[in-house]
Amino acid sequence: MVGSFLCWNCHFISKTALISLLTFTSLFTSVRIFSQDHSQQKGRLKDLTINDSKIALIIKDMSLDEKIAMLHGNGMFSSAGISRFGISDLKYTDGPFGIREELERNSWNPLKLTTDSATFFPTGSALAATWNPEIAYLLGTALGEEAKARGKDVLLGPAINITRIPTGGRTFEYLSEDPLLNARLAVGYIKGVQDRGVAACVKHFALNNQETNRGNVNVIVDERTMREIYLRPFEAAVREANVFAVMAAYNKISGSWCSENDIILNKILKKEWGFNGFVVSDWGGTHSSVRASINGLDVEMGTQRNAYLGKSLLDSVNKGLVPIEVINDKVRRILRVRLLIEPVNEAKTADIVSTPSHARIAYQVASQSIVLLKNSAHILPLDLNKIRKIAVIGDNSTHKLASGGFGAGVKARYEVTPLQGLINKIGNKASVKFAQGYRPSFIMNQQSGVRRMPNNMVDSTLLKEAVDLARTSDIAVIFAGTNREFETEGSDRSDLKLPFGQDELIKAIASVSSATIVVFVAGAPLEMSNVLNSCTAMLISWFNGSEGGNAIADVLLGNVNPSGKLPFTFPVALNDSPAYSLGTFTNDNNAEYREGSLIGYRWFDTKKIKPLFSFGFGLSYTGFLYRDLKTDKSKYGKNDSIQIHIELKNTGKMDGDEVVQLYVHRSNSKVEWPEKELKGFSRVSLKAGESKKVTLSLSVSQLQYWDTKIHDWKLESGEVQLMIGSSSSDIRLVKNIMIK
Ligand code: BGC
Numbered sequence: 001m002v003g004s005f006l007c008w009n010c011h012f013i014s015k016t017a018l019i020s021l022l023t024f025t026s027l028f029t030s031v032r033i034f035s036q037d038h039s040q041q042k043g044r045l046k047d048l049t050i051n052d053s054k055i056a057l058i059i060k061d062m063s064l065d066e067k068i069a070m071l072h073g074n075g076m077f078s079s080a081g082i083s084r085f086g087i088s089d090l091k092y093t094d095g096p097f098g099i100r101e102e103l104e105r106n107s108w109n110p111l112k113l114t115t116d117s118a119t120f121f122p123t124g125s126a127l128a129a130t131w132n133p134e135i136a137y138l139l140g141t142a143l144g145e146e147a148k149a150r151g152k153d154v155l156l157g158p159a160i161n162i163t164r165i166p167t168g169g170r171t172f173e174y175l176s177e178d179p180l181l182n183a184r185l186a187v188g189y190i191k192g193v194q195d196r197g198v199a200a201c202v203k204h205f206a207l208n209n210q211e212t213n214r215g216n217v218n219v220i221v222d223e224r225t226m227r228e229i230y231l232r233p234f235e236a237a238v239r240e241a242n243v244f245a246v247m248a249a250y251n252k253i254s255g256s257w258c259s260e261n262d263i264i265l266n267k268i269l270k271k272e273w274g275f276n277g278f279v280v281s282d283w284g285g286t287h288s289s290v291r292a293s294i295n296g297l298d299v300e301m302g303t304q305r306n307a308y309l310g311k312s313l314l315d316s317v318n319k320g321l322v323p324i325e326v327i328n329d330k331v332r333r334i335l336r337v338r339l340l341i342e343p344v345n346e347a348k349t350a351d352i353v354s355t356p357s358h359a360r361i362a363y364q365v366a367s368q369s370i371v372l373l374k375n376s377a378h379i380l381p382l383d384l385n386k387i388r389k390i391a392v393i394g395d396n397s398t399h400k401l402a403s404g405g406f407g408a409g410v411k412a413r414y415e416v417t418p419l420q421g422l423i424n425k426i427g428n429k430a431s432v433k434f435a436q437g438y439r440p441s442f443i444m445n446q447q448s449g450v451r452r453m454p455n456n457m458v459d460s461t462l463l464k465e466a467v468d469l470a471r472t473s474d475i476a477v478i479f480a481g482t483n484r485e486f487e488t489e490g491s492d493r494s495d496l497k498l499p500f501g502q503d504e505l506i507k508a509i510a511s512v513s514s515a516t517i518v519v520f521v522a523g524a525p526l527e528m529s530n531v532l533n534s535c536t537a538m539l540i541s542w543f544n545g546s547e548g549g550n551a552i553a554d555v556l557l558g559n560v561n562p563s564g565k566l567p568f569t570f571p572v573a574l575n576d577s578p579a580y581s582l583g584t585f586t587n588d589n590n591a592e593y594r595e596g597s598l599i600g601y602r603w604f605d606t607k608k609i610k611p612l613f614s615f616g617f618g619l620s621y622t623g624f625l626y627r628d629l630k631t632d633k634s635k636y637g638k639n640d641s642i643q644i645h646i647e648l649k650n651t652g653k654m655d656g657d658e659v660v661q662l663y664v665h666r667s668n669s670k671v672e673w674p675e676k677e678l679k680g681f682s683r684v685s686l687k688a689g690e691s692k693k694v695t696l697s698l699s700v701s702q703l704q705y706w707d708t709k710i711h712d713w714k715l716e717s718g719e720v721q722l723m724i725g726s727s728s729s730d731i732r733l734v735k736n737i738m739i740k
Contacts, residue, residue: 055331076304091154096159099116117411120415120546126543129618138365147193155193160174163567166496167495168210169488169489172542176567176600180680203247218590221592222593229597246275248297270296280297286308370544381555384429393437393476394436421552443455453494458504475517478506502531506534529572568600569613572610602676614728624651628647637739649691658684660696
């Protein structure tokens with residue numbers, strides 16, 4: 001390192017080099033001192049600007065080449081530090097549901113190591129179905145620890161785009177259709193990751209709500225909807241969780257690519273929200289040198305050769321097209337993160353990465369996420385005193401979900417499938433037999449020749465085997481749904497139908513078995529009306545991670561009382577959902593969000609369309625009684641916080657969790673609003689028969705709307721109805737309050 005300061009021929013140190021060396025030594029010492037401080041004083045990690053005076057010295061001493069070298073990838077998942085100052089490269093990893101396997105430095109090819117496996121954590125929609133920000137925090141800490149153990153500095157997650165269309169290919173990675181639910185979970189996740197000394201990188205900023213044509217699609221959305229729905233979770237990630245990095249999305253907004261969009265990157269993210277970290281492009285999502293650098297992109301990734309923020313940017317600076325202060329600002333932002341994140345030089349092995357405590361966290365998320373959709377005649381939980389023979393049917397009984405399809409996956413250290421989970425938990429208390437039932441295969445779409453379509457032909461041999469097994473068993477548990485090949489980054493589903501001939505399979509099983517339980521393993525909404533009446537019980541169990549099989553077995557057997565709530569609406573038919581109903585989801589280059597803020601339940605409630613299952617819905621093996629809604633006052637001013645109290649009673653014989661949901665409805669507003677909006681929630685654990693007082697706080701500022709005349713938040717006075725419920729369509733208590 002020091003060699004670069006020496007004049008090799010004459011063996012003396014030049015004057016500039018000497019100054020550099022002295023500066024370097026003092027910087028290095030202060031970086032080290034800082035690192036020591038930081039472990040003792042966690043709060044400091046939260047202040048990204050704490051090293052700015054040191055960074056100013058570093059920048060002063062850097063050449064333009066050194067600066068530019070930091071602004072683009074020097075490998076598929078790394079970007080340069082400053083070796084002269086002993087400042088390490090930044091190492092990135094996907095995200096969001098586990099640490100990705102190691103790839104070759106300059107390609108997407110796996111290195112095929114034996115030391116890079118990790119815990120497969122439940123994916124975004126599973127996390128969202130827990131409605132539990134504390135568990136999101138725990139998940140974040142586990143991800144942070146695994147990233148650290150693998151020597152990574154930046155975790156590319158959480159992925160928090162709003163699920164605008166139910167067919168979205170990445171719905172399984174994303175969280176929900178509601179900005180508040182997304183925001184609360186994202187804040188928990190990010191704090192968890194960053195408390196373990198790894199930078200979270202929230203993605204994809206912004207309005208990347210479809211995979212179809214994602215690299216080109218131009219989103220046209222009104223300003224109020226953008227602020228109230230799509231930007232809100234990102235704003236919380238910056239303002240509340242102090243996220244260190246933000247990934248610019250592939251798409252365009254109002255004609256300008258997100259990676260070179262002055263409004264969202266400079267004006268909103270950096271200036272208005274005060275974001276001090278750095279903006280990284282999505283992989284291969286940069287389109288220019290001058291525009292991208294001036295308009296707010298700091299690091300270009302995915303393009304090692306001929307990077308826009310490489311030689312071409314250097315030339316642009318030399319030609320005076322990009323001011324040096326723009327470059328310095330980028331370096332400053334990267335260094336802020338770099339100096340806070342202690343580099344790990346030696347990555348540890350899989351044994352240290354995937355620990356029993358991480359497995360416990362994966363299990364907790366999974367067991368809180370499973371949603372009970374139907375339970376006729378209380379068939380669940382299964383009573384092993386009465387059941388001798390269990391038929392476990394369906395490819396998803398044994399299908400692994402940690403990887404598959406396009407995009408990031410995890411080389412799971414292990415993954416317990418539903419069949420294995422049931423065998424683990426049932427032991428010799430009953431016989432468990434398996435039949436595959438359907439084959440998840442694909443055919444090429446003849447027209448496009450590219451898009452793979454599910455092969456929906458029933459496999460008659462597999463079907464017969466499954467029907468025979470069900471006929472001779474006491475109950476049939478079918479693990480149906482999708483998989484990671486079917487729900488994937490890079491493409492959206494063409495409809496919500498159950499693929500691979502599963503409707504026929506479920507109906508055939510139900511015709512011979514009076515006890516048919518269907519567990520949908522999927523990351524997104526499905527059309528279920530065809531089979532709803534055929535089955536006795538129905539659940540959804542997401543892409544639920546390494547412990548997913550144990551969690552679903554515990555729910556079926558009643559060791560765990562289901563408490564997950566749907567994070568998005570399940571429509572009866574695809575055309576009931578807003579973008580399909582209005583025809584605004586197409587292959588076109590323009591995606592006009594004409595539904596405005598009426599996303600998900602906001603649309604279904606306002607338009608009075610009954611969904612199959614509502615946002616926030618989920619049954620339990622016990623019952624909950626809501627009563628006695630009180631507020632601390634009846635009139636509130638703009639700086640107040642509304643304290644809402646209710647009493648919640650577990651009326652059944654089993655302990656359980658309920659997610660109490662607070663929605664608001666505006667009575668006589670001059671402004672247009674959706675019928676109702678989620679404004680708070682709380683997961684409450686109650687023993688059988690227990691009652692608890694539950695308090696929800698809602699700050700009045702959360703009731704503001706984005707006023708497009710003043711381009712700012714504004715509070716309207718008048719009456720607001722507070723609605724407390726068990727789902728968006730099951731409101732149990734109502735009270736009106738006044739905003740002064
Ligand atoms: C995805 C990102 C991901 C990146 C690196 C892109 O295709 O959109 O979410 O982090 O690849 O794998």
